[in-house]
Amino acid sequence: MWIIKNANVFDGVDGQLMKNAAIVMEGEKILDILPECKAMFEDCEVLDAQGQYVTPGFIDCHLHMLSDEIPDKERQLNDHSAGGVIFDNIDAFIAYRGADKARQVLHAGFTTAVDGGGTDFIDVALKDAIKMGYIEGPDYYICGKQITAWPSHFRGMSVEAHGPWGMRQAVRQMVFWGVDQVKIEMCAPLRTLGRSMGKSAFTLEEVRAAVDEAHSAHLLVSVHARSPQSIKDSLLGGVDLITHGTGMDDECIDLMLKTEAYLLPTLASPPREPSQLLKDNKSRRVVELLAEQGKVHWEGIRRAYQAGVKMVLSTDAGGVGVLHGEIPQEFLRMKEIGMSNLECLRAGTSEAARAMRLEGIGRIAKGYRADLCILEENPLEKLETVLDVKHVVKAGKLVK
Numbered sequence: 001m002w003i004i005k006n007a008n009v010f011d012g013v014d015g016q017l018m019k020n021a022a023i024v025m026e027g028e029k030i031l032d033i034l035p036e037c038k039a040m041f042e043d044c045e046v047l048d049a050q051g052q053y054v055t056p057g058f059i060d061c062h063l064h065m066l067s068d069e070i071p072d073k074e075r076q077l078n079d080h081s082a083g084g085v086i087f088d089n090i091d092a093f094i095a096y097r098g099a100d101k102a103r104q105v106l107h108a109g110f111t112t113a114v115d116g117g118g119t120d121f122i123d124v125a126l127k128d129a130i131k132m133g134y135i136e137g138p139d140y141y142i143c144g145k146q147i148t149a150w151p152s153h154f155r156g157m158s159v160e161a162h163g164p165w166g167m168r169q170a171v172r173q174m175v176f177w178g179v180d181q182v183k184i185e186m187c188a189p190l191r192t193l194g195r196s197m198g199k200s201a202f203t204l205e206e207v208r209a210a211v212d213e214a215h216s217a218h219l220l221v222s223v224h225a226r227s228p229q230s231i232k233d234s235l236l237g238g239v240d241l242i243t244h245g246t247g248m249d250d251e252c253i254d255l256m257l258k259t260e261a262y263l264l265p266t267l268a269s270p271p272r273e274p275s276q277l278l279k280d281n282k283s284r285r286v287v288e289l290l291a292e293q294g295k296v297h298w299e300g301i302r303r304a305y306q307a308g309v310k311m312v313l314s315t316d317a318g319g320v321g322v323l324h325g326e327i328p329q330e331f332l333r334m335k336e337i338g339m340s341n342l343e344c345l346r347a348g349t350s351e352a353a354r355a356m357r358l359e360g361i362g363r364i365a366k367g368y369r370a371d372l373c374i375l376e377e378n379p380l381e382k383l384e385t386v387l388d389v390k391h392v393v394k395a396g397k398l399v400k
Contacts, residue, residue, distance in 0.1 A: 001026045002045035004054060004372070004393075009033060010380060012056040012350035012363035015342045017380070023054065025370040028395040032366055047398070053378050053385070055345065056364050057111025057138075057371030057394065059352035060315050060327055062222070062243055062264045065105070065126065065140070066098040066119045067154055067318030070281045091156070095122050101318070102130060102137030104325040107400050109389035111371035113138040114356055116183055116222065116243060116316070117146045120156035124177050136399060139371075141180035141356070146224065147171070147210060149201040153189040154319075164209035167202070171213040182214040184239070186223040187230035190246070190270060190293060190320070197226045197246075200233040207237025220357065222264070226293075228252055235259050241355070243314065244269065246293060248300030256309045262355040264314035265301045267333035268322045270294040277321045290320070302337045312355045313348035328386045341383045370396040 002025055009018040011033075022037035023030060079093035080086045087093075105113055115123050123142040130137035145152075145159045147170045152158030161170040171182055184207065188197045202210075207223075214221045215238075222241035223234040228249045231242055235255040242256070243264045256263060270290045271278075279287055305311060313334065315327040334344045353362025361369050374391035392400040 001031065002047070002396075003041050004047045004049055004374070005037065005039075005041060006051055007049035007054045007374075008051065008378065009035075009364055010053065010055045010345065011365060013346065015380065017053070017378070020051075021054075023364065023370075023372070025393075025396045028369055030364065030366060030368050030370050033364060047391075049374060052390065053375045054364065055373045055375065055379060056349040056362055057373055057392065058109045058328070058348045058386075059112040059114075059313065059356070059358075059362060060105065060110050060138075060317070060330075060348075061114050061241075061312045061352050061356055062116045062266060062314035062316060063105070063113055063322075063324070063327065064117055064154075064316070064318030065101050065113065065115050065324070066094050066122055067117075067157075068097060068101075069319050070277060070321045086155075091120055091122060094119050095125065098122060098126050099129070099135045099137070101324040102126065102135060102140065105317070105327065106136055106138045106394065107389070107392060108325055108328055109373040109386065109392055110327060111138050111373075111392065111394045112141070112353075112356075112358065112361060114141045114181065116143060116224070117152075117154070117157045118142060118144060119154070121145070121177055138394070139361075141358075143181045143183040143222070144174045144177045144179040146183045146185045147174075148185040152185070158185065161206075161210075164205050167206045167210040168213045171210050171217075175217050175219070179219065181220045181222055181241075182210065183243075184210060184221065184223045184234070186225045186234050187227050189224070190226055190244075190290070198229055199227075200230045202233075204233060204237050207234060207239065211238040231255075235261055244297070244316075245301065245304065246270070246297045248304050252300075253304050253307045253309060256304065257307065260310065263301070263304060263309050263311040265304075265311050265334075265337075266314050266316040267298065267301065267330060267337070269316035269320040270297050271320070272298045272336075275321055281321070298337065305337050305339065310351070310355070311347065312352040313344075328389070331383055331386050335383055341380050344383060345379055
């Protein structure tokens with residue numbers, strides 16, 4: 001048993017802090033929370049928070065742990081020749097890089113992460129390595145490969161399927177690999193110049209077949225949707241999660257409310273304004289496309305929020321210049337669309353757990369897992385404090 005004392009606790013739900021509290025932990029679980037606690041706690045390990053602020057561990061509902069679209073050129077691994085020829089052992093490089101990204105995500109305060117598409121099932125191995133303690137990382141939930149109607153925009157990320165039985169076969173293949181979700185790419189990716197994002201990749205019959213197969217295995221279905229038509233067709237097909245949701249119109253919003261699906265808005269993908277990193281590494285045509293789509297994306301997400309669409313924190317880290325170690329910035333982007341500090345924090349803790357149907361995390365409460373972040377200032381008053389997590393506890397162990 002060990003204890004964090006002298007802490008001001010945000011429990012993941014309530015807008016009122018528990019002042020000067022002690023959090024008692026045993027094994028992986030929270031045993032008790034004692035507000036206004038003055039006990040001395042002898043004969044056990046104690047961390048004195050000295051009035052700092054404790055929140056539940058953060059949850060990223062959509063990232064790509066194995067992707068690195070804009071790599072740090074100073075840390076670029078030797079996975080291809082000077083002429084761009086990919087070496088046969090590139091997957092080994094991706095695995096090692098993924099291990100480093102997992103550590104970055106955890107140390108940023110994210111004790112849980114959901115991957116929207118890996119590379120050649122390396123995510124399966126990475127999940128196992130984290131679970132078995134070989135490497136540091138968040139609780140890691142995976143979808144294996146995305147189900148697509150065409151080659152994926154990232155190498156090794158897709159399995160192509162055609163027709164309802166092809167969709168069922170693809171889902172069954174993912175089930176074999178032990179995935180936690182099924183991901184469907186419902187339209188062309190954002191940065192694919194010259195290809196229409198407007199058309200849905202799959203028919204309603206195909207989507208419904210995939211959803212039926214996934215739900216029979218008790219798996220959520222998430223879709224990559226970058227156009228109004230792809231959003232509508234996905235929702236009519238019965239999916240659970242809309243990822244990105246670019247181009248959200250009134251009909252989309254009405255369907256989101258009717259179906260009670262969650263939106264994973266990935267507000268850095270595309271960003272409202274292209275970052276300097278994107279400008280330095282992408283062609284002018286791509287930067288212009290991102291700038292154009294960013295305005296459309298943000299306006300649609302803002303309107304969806306105002307209408308009451310449920311949405312949770314999701315970063316798309318690994319793509320579009322979103323760096324894994326900087327994912328807490330998504331909290332601030334959610335505030336920019338009009339969310340209160342409390343709503344932003346819930347979107348990355350308790351509401352995220354609810355959206356992903358993950359029990360026993362996302363809150364600080366008796367019996368919940370001891371996944372915690374310690375912050376210097378009150379995030380309900382100063383949200384920017386999430387950018388500098390002082391300590392991280394995962395499953396009852398101090399990992400930072």
